[in-house]
Amino acid sequence: MVENLQVALMRKARASSSFRPRELTNLLWGSERVANERRAAFERVEKTLGTYETAKLPRCYSETSREDLFEQGLEMGKVCLDDMLEYEHEHFVWITPRYNLVNASPFGHKAILFEPAMEHNGTAEQKSKWLPLARSGKILGTYAQTELGHGSFVRGIETTATFDQETDEFVIHSPTISSAKFWPAGLGFSTTHGTVMARLLVGDKDHGPHLFVVQLRSVGDGKRMPGIKMGDIGLKLGYNEADNGFASFNHVRIPRSHMLMAHSQLSRNGTFAEDPLRAKLSYSVMLLVRGKMPGVFAVQLAQALTIATRYSVVRQQGLGPVDALNTETNIIHYKHQHFRLLSLIAKTYAMFFASRACDTQYNKLRKMQCQADHSLLPSVHALTAGLKAYVTSEAVDGAEDCRKLCGGHGYMVISGLPNIIGALAGGATFEGENYVLWQQLGRHLLKQLDRFQDGETIEPQVQYLAEPKDPNTSCMASGEQFLDAGVQLGIYRDRAHRLVVKAHTAIRASGKMPAEAWNEHMMLLIYASRAHMDYFILKSFVDIIAALPDTMSESLGAVLKRVCSLFALSTIVNPRSVDVLSFIETTGTQQPYLTCSQLDTMRSLVNGLLDQLLPEAVALTDAWDFSDASLCSALGMYDGNVYKNIMRWVEQLPINQNAQENGGVQEGWAKWVDPILKRAKL
Numbered sequence: 001m002v003e004n005l006q007v008a009l010m011r012k013a014r015a016s017s018s019f020r021p022r023e024l025t026n027l028l029w030g031s032e033r034v035a036n037e038r039r040a041a042f043e044r045v046e047k048t049l050g051t052y053e054t055a056k057l058p059r060c061y062s063e064t065s066r067e068d069l070f071e072q073g074l075e076m077g078k079v080c081l082d083d084m085l086e087y088e089h090e091h092f093v094w095i096t097p098r099y100n101l102v103n104a105s106p107f108g109h110k111a112i113l114f115e116p117a118m119e120h121n122g123t124a125e126q127k128s129k130w131l132p133l134a135r136s137g138k139i140l141g142t143y144a145q146t147e148l149g150h151g152s153f154v155r156g157i158e159t160t161a162t163f164d165q166e167t168d169e170f171v172i173h174s175p176t177i178s179s180a181k182f183w184p185a186g187l188g189f190s191t192t193h194g195t196v197m198a199r200l201l202v203g204d205k206d207h208g209p210h211l212f213v214v215q216l217r218s219v220g221d222g223k224r225m226p227g228i229k230m231g232d233i234g235l236k237l238g239y240n241e242a243d244n245g246f247a248s249f250n251h252v253r254i255p256r257s258h259m260l261m262a263h264s265q266l267s268r269n270g271t272f273a274e275d276p277l278r279a280k281l282s283y284s285v286m287l288l289v290r291g292k293m294p295g296v297f298a299v300q301l302a303q304a305l306t307i308a309t310r311y312s313v314v315r316q317q318g319l320g321p322v323d324a325l326n327t328e329t330n331i332i333h334y335k336h337q338h339f340r341l342l343s344l345i346a347k348t349y350a351m352f353f354a355s356r357a358c359d360t361q362y363n364k365l366r367k368m369q370c371q372a373d374h375s376l377l378p379s380v381h382a383l384t385a386g387l388k389a390y391v392t393s394e395a396v397d398g399a400e401d402c403r404k405l406c407g408g409h410g411y412m413v414i415s416g417l418p419n420i421i422g423a424l425a426g427g428a429t430f431e432g433e434n435y436v437l438w439q440q441l442g443r444h445l446l447k448q449l450d451r452f453q454d455g456e457t458i459e460p461q462v463q464y465l466a467e468p469k470d471p472n473t474s475c476m477a478s479g480e481q482f483l484d485a486g487v488q489l490g491i492y493r494d495r496a497h498r499l500v501v502k503a504h505t506a507i508r509a510s511g512k513m514p515a516e517a518w519n520e521h522m523m524l525l526i527y528a529s530r531a532h533m534d535y536f537i538l539k540s541f542v543d544i545i546a547a548l549p550d551t552m553s554e555s556l557g558a559v560l561k562r563v564c565s566l567f568a569l570s571t572i573v574n575p576r577s578v579d580v581l582s583f584i585e586t587t588g589t590q591q592p593y594l595t596c597s598q599l600d601t602m603r604s605l606v607n608g609l610l611d612q613l614l615p616e617a618v619a620l621t622d623a624w625d626f627s628d629a630s631l632c633s634a635l636g637m638y639d640g641n642v643y644k645n646i647m648r649w650v651e652q653l654p655i656n657q658n659a660q661e662n663g664g665v666q667e668g669w670a671k672w673v674d675p676i677l678k679r680a681k682l
């Protein structure tokens with residue numbers, strides 16, 4: 001039998017790699033055992049959901065009404081919960097079987113927000129009451145913070161919890177339209193309880209936002225509790241499997257014991273007491289989610305890249321640099337395609353490894369907090385804010401570029417890319433809007449510089465701020481020295497140092513009121529934060545490479561070093577990088593930090609790295625071990641049989657199937673097309 005051309009091209013591209021993707025898979029997921037367990041869990045869930053057989057058009061492309069998508073979300077959420085319970089694993093705690101953040105599931109908040117909110121903010125008694133119910137699924141919880149009128153500015157929320165001393169209850173109330181809870185996943189129809197953020201009012205005193213456990217629906221029949229109006233907010237750009245909802249409360253009564261009281265307490269006689277660190281401690285749930293988002297978002301970008309890379313090695317278009325097999329060119333050979341794909345693949349690995357470093361910091365913080373040591377909180381808060389902002393922005397921009405890299409077919413929903421882009425787009429906004437988060441990191445960096453200038457110690461991640469620096473120093477490296485990780489780190493460190501000092505000087509020495517100076521120089525501060533994260537991300541990648549196990553094959557080690565160098569250098573020479581000019585500027589007046597000829601050297605090194613990594617492109621994406629069902633893409637299946645896969649799914653679309661039964665005529669013909677044809681004149 002003659003092999004299909006695209007299948008042959010895919011086979012060839014896959015055979016060209018110098019390392020075994022499975023070795024990299026094990027490194028990415030932690031070990032061979034975990035990688036195998038993940039694969040088995042995905043397979044079981046895909047079989048139960050009916051998505052495993054990818055010859056069949058997935059339901060998400062054939063049943064697409066608001067109600068259909070929500071119903072699919074409920075089924076997916078339940079199947080994942082059942083599988084985790086039966087096989088005792090946590091593979092779907094943070095992601096869905098399509099690698100969306102689990103907020104895409106109606107039950108997503110259960111384990112990542114509702115239960116952690118209890119754990120972090122509840123007293124021992126409250127935890128022993130609520131956690132067993134939540135963990136065993138006897139109640140299903142959401143986390144309701146955002147309101148119609150306020151998201152970023154939590155202190156501005158309007159829902160009230162007024163203490164009624166006579167009955168020992170709180171009265172939860174939405175006093176205005178803008179105070180309606182709006183957005184929480186699962187709030188529409190699928191959760192029974194919520195940790196609701198409301199202002200604690202005792203007598204005439206407003207103690208600000210606190211968390212309260214409020215029963216939203218009857219556990220018996222799902223009916224709304226009296227006094228609560230709830231529903232779904234409708235179709236969104238992504239996450240349509242989840243019922244992001246609204247809720248307004250009309251004097252709903254809950255017992256006093258439903259206020260989460262680990263960090264602040266209200267006694268029976270109305271006496272209020274709070275831990276001086278309460279405001280900061282109550283952030284810790286948010287840190288958990290923000291800290292996990294970079295890893296999840298990097299992996300979802302890797303999905304988009306897997307689709308775009310597989311498509312690019314089998315798609316032929318035009319008579320460019322001629323491929324040996326054919327007269328037409330595989331589009332990956334066009335230099336822009338090659339550069340965009342490989343530099344994004346490199347960035348994805350860099351961001352993923354940085355998310356690992358962030359996990360380590362977060363786990364260290366939690367350990368210390370168990371001993372009542374909260375000293376790491378400011379630095380982890382700043383790190384999670386910065387990394388979340390960085391990765392979620394880069395991921396959605398990268399996925400959108402993947403769509404463009406697939407030309408017209410990338411625009412089809414069945415390419416899988418619109419779902420990925422829609423999901424990633426939300427990440428820039430929820431769990432802290434990115435531009436708000438950049439400022440939180442910026443504030444921390446300025447404070448660290450204040451500390452240094454006051455002769456106090458500063459934390460290890462910003463130790464570069466303490467290094468002596470001549471503002472007129474330029475980079476002295478040349479030629480292949482730019483492939484050295486130490487040289488690359490020096491460039492990134494120098495830039496971060498320069499930008500943080502610049503923002504610090506502008507804001508602290510402006511002579512204006514602090515808030516005015518802050519606003520005026522906000523862009524400087526945001527770019528300083530970004531530069532700091534660029535440095536952190538490169539450093540994390542370099543650290544991972546330095547710590548690769550001795551058992552790792554030389555070929556994979558060499559590929560990862562090249563990927564790391566490609567990330568470092570392509571970020572500098574890519575005109576699309578954010579604030580790329582600041583790699584060159586100095587604060588001094590004598591000469592730029594990098595010269596034009598050094599930039600040319602880097603461009604030529606990048607071209608060399610691209611050539612070396614081209615044969616590895618498919619293996620670098622295969623290594624993520626995405627199943628075809630999880631990609632849900634007619635363009636990105638493992639076999640590369642792209643045209644067959646597209647046509648097979650398109651023919652199964654209900655719009656075509658329905659017409660098929662009627663000789664190819666659609667319902668609208670008689671009403672709208674026929675009258676035009678029958679009209680004498682237009």
Ligand SMILES: Cc1cc2nc3c(=O)[nH]c(=O)nc-3n(C[C@H](O)[C@H](O)[C@H](O)COP(=O)(O)OP(=O)(O)OC[C@H]3O[C@@H](n4cnc5c(N)ncnc54)[C@H](O)[C@@H]3O)c2cc1C
Nearest residue numbers: 144145146150151152183184185426429430431432433435
């Ligand atoms: C897909 C999705 C899922 C969500 N899920 C949940 C959920 O489950 N639970 C929940 O409670 N909420 C949820 N949300 C809501 C989300 O948390 C908020 O939308 C988010 O916090 C941003 O707040 P906002 O909408 O008020 O935006 P705004 O703060 O109004 O932002 C609008 C613009 O103003 C700018 N801005 C605002 N404040 C400042 C400032 N101080 N300095 C500079 N610029 C500023 C922002 O940068 C942005 O450009 C979800 C949102 C989305 C999109």
